[in-house]
């Protein structure tokens with residue numbers, strides 16, 4: 028923790044000392060870097076980490092600036108009230124826009140952000156009372172406990188403080204349960220929902236945080252400049268903010284600062300040099316930035332900070348004392364043999380194709396049930412029906428006595444069903460520990476604010492201790508801090524099982540858990556599943572490895588053409604003439 032504070036203290040030191048040693052013009056440049064960094068920090072969270080590209084952040088900067096400009100110049104109110112008003116308006120606007128646009132997928136979302144970015148820009152220019160495109164002048168100084176924040180030196184301190192605080196809050200957030208959820212948004216929202224994470228809520232939260240940071244920057248900008256007009260809040264500026272994070276490091280907080288610094292300084296140099304080459308020309312530097320961004324995207328897609336980091340010593344992962352962490356509460360296990368998941372008469376059609384018809388099965392507590400059948404028999408479809416990814420056209424599914432067909436994967440996960448995936452879905456750059464802790468998401472409660480202030484230490488320690496326990500249980504204890512993506516596929520499958528176990532499930536749904544495992548690993552997996560069965564867990568697995576299935580399962584359901592062909596003990600299945608004829612001809 029102390030190590031993580033050193034860069035923040037260095038930042039504060041720069042902000043405090045720069046005015047003493049640098050000429051005023053350079054301090055002003057530093058101030059702009061700080062202001063842009065605030066917006067870029069939000070964009071890193073939103074776009075780089077959350078995967079939601081926004082061209083419209085400059086509009087939120089405008090809301091922060093205009094709110095304070097209007098209240099201070101036209102109503103004589105304090106800039107601090109202006110700040111509160113700006114943040115409140117931003118909260119309302121961002122929540123409304125977020126609810127409207129964040130459901131848009133693919134390129135529709137960036138187009139949506141362009142639309143409201145443009146709309147807000149023209150609103151600033153045309154709304155009565157905002158001074159048109161000429162803007163508002165003579166904003167007052169900010170005053171804090173008798174300190175008049177007026178010159179660039181004073182602003183350097185204020186901006187430095189707010190930037191360091193924002194970095195600290197976001198760093199805390201990203202290393203919390205809430206932050207792990209945010210890190211799934213870009214590529215693994217489906218997996219996250221299956222772990223009980225409300226991804227729509229996380230997306231909206233990230234959107235609002237990014238907007239609030241932009242509004243804070245706008246407030247500082249307005250009182251530093253003491254005039255506001257719409258130009259700095261245009262979509263062009265929104266694109267420049269995106270350039271900053273692309274240059275600096277799209278997915279890292281310090282990359283936002285690096286990008287803001289690079290863009291500001293290079294722009295300054297170019298604005299001095301280019302007019303001498305081209306004669307008088309507006310915004311010629313943007314041509315240079317266009318080329319630069321393309322080169323960075325080509326040769327350093329993660330931005331320049333990761334390149335810098337690769338030559339610097341690696342930073343140590345944040346550690347919490349886990350030894351004294353309280354144990355998480357556990358569900359009580361149903362009696363062995365009690366039916367857990369019962370499906371009857373399931374029908375699933377994809378257009379004219381019937382993938383499941385009159386399909387049913389029962390999975391009992393403390394038993395391993397295997398679902399087998401040739402490729403295309405409809406096993407994955409059934410799995411998706413049971414886990415809530417798909418809704419059946421007809422039929423019913425009960426879990427632990429409750430009807431669940433039509434419930435979302437998240438709701439089903441909350442009831443005590445956890446799953447792994449046929450194609451492993453881990454966050455490759457995140458450690459094994461963090462990946463597995465995702466499984467425990469629904470067992471924590473800490474909200475966004477507590478996470479940002481790192482007041483959830485006790486709960487976080489309990490979650491990480493649970494994840495550690497599950498990783499050790501599956502035999503991967505030596506890989507706690509290894510990036511999950513660097514493990515061989517077989518071990519990644521085991522990490523997925525640890526993640527599923529972390530949710531304290533009553534029923535485990537395992538999609539081809541033995542695929543890609545070596546013989547010894549399969550034996551270890553079979554032992555683990557036997558142990559889980561002994562503890563009262565129900566297990567349903569889809570598996571093609573007949574030796575594995577026959578040695579482990581208590582009960583086997585065979586599917587053919589979307590329908591049940593046979594069900595029984597491994598011995599009964601091996602002796603069933605229809606099954607032998609159709610599938611298991613080679614198995615003794």
Ligand SMILES: Nc1ncnc2c1ncn2[C@@H]1O[C@H](COP(=O)(O)OP(=O)(O)OP(=O)(O)O)[C@@H](O)[C@H]1O
Nearest residue numbers: 377380381382400401402403404405406407408409
């Ligand atoms: N989303 C979908 N849209 C259209 N057809 C689908 C969809 N999902 C599955 N199908 C079709 O439903 C049938 C059953 O597929 P399913 O993936 O459930 O079989 P499976 O037994 O799991 O096969 P495998 O062992 O190869 O994974 C297939 O013909 C498949 O093409």
